[in-house]
Amino acid sequence: MATCTIPAIPNKDVSGDNLYAPRICNQPFIDWAWSAHGFSKKYWDDGFGYEAVCNNNLPLCRTLSGIWLLNYSADDYWNEQWSNNILHWGRRYVRNQIDDLRAKCGDGSAIATAFSGFLGIGRRVELYLGFFYSSNVPARAETLVHEARHMGGKSHNANFPPGSAYGAGRSGADSSWGYNGAWMYGALYLWWFYADGRRTTAALRQSARQRANFVIDNAFATHPGFTIS
Amino acid sequence: MSEETGPIPGSDTPDSLRPGSGPSKFQFSPAGQVLMNYLAAINAAGDDADERYKIALAAIREKANDVIIEIARQENHCRARDYATRWGLIYAASELVHPAALPFFRSVVLTPIPPEESSEPHSFSTVAEESILRTTAVDGVARLAADGSKEAVDALFDFLHVPSLSVKRAAVQGLMGVRQGESLRGRIEERLCPEDKFLLDIKPIDVRKVTQISDPERDLSDAGRKSNKPITPDLPDRAARTDTRSGDSKTIVQGNDAPKGK
Numbered sequence: 001m002a003t004c005t006i007p008a009i010p011n012k013d014v015s016g017d018n019l020y021a022p023r024i025c026n027q028p029f030i031d032w033a034w035s036a037h038g039f040s041k042k043y044w045d046d047g048f049g050y051e052a053v054c055n056n057n058l059p060l061c062r063t064l065s066g067i068w069l070l071n072y073s074a075d076d077y078w079n080e081q082w083s084n085n086i087l088h089w090g091r092r093y094v095r096n097q098i099d100d101l102r103a104k105c106g107d108g109s110a111i112a113t114a115f116s117g118f119l120g121i122g123r124r125v126e127l128y129l130g131f132f133y134s135s136n137v138p139a140r141a142e143t144l145v146h147e148a149r150h151m152g153g154k155s156h157n158a159n160f161p162p163g164s165a166y167g168a169g170r171s172g173a174d175s176s177w178g179y180n181g182a183w184m185y186g187a188l189y190l191w192w193f194y195a196d197g198r199r200t201t202a203a204l205r206q207s208a209r210q211r212a213n214f215v216i217d218n219a220f221a222t223h224p225g226f227t228i229s
Numbered sequence: 230m231s232e233e234t235g236p237i238p239g240s241d242t243p244d245s246l247r248p249g250s251g252p253s254k255f256q257f258s259p260a261g262q263v264l265m266n267y268l269a270a271i272n273a274a275g276d277d278a279d280e281r282y283k284i285a286l287a288a289i290r291e292k293a294n295d296v297i298i299e300i301a302r303q304e305n306h307c308r309a310r311d312y313a314t315r316w317g318l319i320y321a322a323s324e325l326v327h328p329a330a331l332p333f334f335r336s337v338v339l340t341p342i343p344p345e346e347s348s349e350p351h352s353f354s355t356v357a358e359e360s361i362l363r364t365t366a367v368d369g370v371a372r373l374a375a376d377g378s379k380e381a382v383d384a385l386f387d388f389l390h391v392p393s394l395s396v397k398r399a400a401v402q403g404l405m406g407v408r409q410g411e412s413l414r415g416r417i418e419e420r421l422c423p424e425d426k427f428l429l430d431i432k433p434i435d436v437r438k439v440t441q442i443s444d445p446e447r448d449l450s451d452a453g454r455k456s457n458k459p460i461t462p463d464l465p466d467r468a469a470r471t472d473t474r475s476g477d478s479k480t481i482v483q484g485n486d487a488p489k490g491k
Contacts, residue, residue: 001242001243001244001245002242002244002245003244003245003246003247004244004245004246004247005246005247005248005249006246006247006248006249007249007310008249008250008308008311009249010311010312010313010314011268011311011313011314011317013268013269013270013271013272013273013317014268014271014272014313014314014316014317015313016272018272019272019273019274022274023274024490025490025491026465026490027489027490027491028462029462030487030488030489030490031485031487032459032461032462034485034486034487034488035458035459035485035487036458036459036461039487040486041486041488042243043243043244044488046243046244046245046246047245047246047247047248048244048246049488050488051488053488053489053490054490054491058246059246060488071461072461072464077461077464078460078461078463078467080460080461082444082445082446085436085441086441086442086445089445091461092460093445093448093449093453095456095458096449096453096454096456096458097449097450097453097456099452099456103244103246104240104244105244105246107348107349109310109346109347109353109355110347110349110352110353111352111353112352113239113352115239116450119239121239122241123452126239128352130352130353134310134312134313134353134358136313136316149448151450151453152448152449152450152453153450154448156351162424163394163424163425164394165342165350165354165356165357165360165393165394165395166350166351166354166356166357167345167350170350170351171351172350172351177439177440178440180442180448184442185442188436188439188441188442191436191439192436194436195435195436195437196436201271201272201273201278202271203271203272203317203320204272206320206365207316207320210316210361210364210365210368211361213364213395213398213399214357214360214361214364214395217394217395217398218357218360218394218395223427223431224439225430225431225432226431226432226433226434226439227398227402227431227432227433227434228433228434228436229433229434229435
């Protein structure tokens with residue numbers, strides 16, 4: 001068993017945790033999210049927040065905040081038809097793909113890993129300290145979308161291009177926007193959140209725009225040729 | 230950061246998380262207090278959130294010359310890895326829309342990005358986070374340039390030499406966005422190295438114009454396609470209005486070990 005320590009917590013007004021935490025502190029939502037994403041007490045207690053689900057210093061609350069954003073940021077959030085845009089069905093895709101969601105320490109900065117059932121490791125998504133404490137709330141939602149796409153069977157298929165901040169020549173990029181990979185899913189979700197996100201703020205939408213543009217610039221072997229207006 | 234970490238990813242053994250030290254207490258100057266009030270208001274909730282934000286924004290703009298000094302001081306004192314707070318400070322500077330912010334933006338953008346600290350940048354990248362801070366600052370400069378600041382235009386040209394694709398892309402977009410920006414194309418092209426000239430052809434577009442995911446259901450795994458989980462519960466205001474729902478939209482979840490909120 002690894003033991004880790006809660007790092008210094010960034011400003012919770014800026015990260016969105018003070019906005020979203022009161023919203024997740026609602027028993028019907030907690031019950032639903034817990035079941036729909038495969039949380040289990042075993043991986044979310046012992047400091048990760050099971051005993052204090054509304055405490056936004058702890059991983060469980062901060063994860064549920066990302067899930068809340070993912071589920072309620074479309075104006076007509078109840079419309080999750082696949083024919084709509086990802087702001088509507090992103091939540092459906094995530095809950096359909098993630099059946100086992102675990103909190104772990106990680107290496108201190110890692111965000112998340114999707115295990116899609118190979119190498120003898122059961123299907124699950126692990127979330128690490130970087131997810132809980134380095135990402136703001138929209139970025140947590142984006143991570144869930146990204147990892148869900150991996151659970152959908154889509155691996156990265158290219159190396160990062162020259163000039164990429166992720167490390168030119170390293171594996172982990174998607175070949176193109178049209179590959180419909182995890183980077184595209186995440187960036188498109190953030191882009192829609194920026195353009196049409198509701199029940200949120202201008203600042204969080206701007207942060208989503210910056211993050212999506214960064215992904216567009218750096219995560220595709222061939223630059224898609226556009227940026228967010 | 231974590232002290233005793235480094236398990237093998239994929240281990241079935243649960244981990245343990247211990248409390249860290251509490252937040253530091255600061256004494257703020259009047260400008261610092263105004264800034265703190267603004268940061269508290271940018272993501273406020275409630276019926277009066279817009280009004281609170283407008284008041285807080287007016288307050289930082291009224292003291293822009295002092296507030297920008299406070300922003301620079303606080304950003305300088307932040308932990309390097311406190312990206313959320315640092316981003317909020319840079320965003321606050323951009324919302325000043327004041328020429329006094331230009332030296333701060335220059336400092337942020339022109340400070341070299343530290344080498345990657347993450348062993349797995351695909352999962353988490355310090356270079357990515359540092360780049361996002363800088364593009365936010367570039368966009369702050371672009372707003373000043375769009376307002377007619379020649380100094381801001383000069384700064385955007387200087388940013389074309391920063392060794393970051395995203396910074397250069399944001400600077401190009403900022404320059405092309407000023408009045409008669411198209412007339413700057415030749416000068417921009419001169420400054421860009423050959424492999425970056427494609428940045429001039431990147432088009433800012435609306436999300437509705439970009440290629441979408443045409444059939445997301447097809448992108449599900451077999452298990453995901455068969456999944457039949459209850460949909461998200463309605464928010465209280467809608468739940469109160471819709472007392473009957475179709476069978477597949479029931480959201481009552483019973484019998485799980487979910488934690489208790491209150």
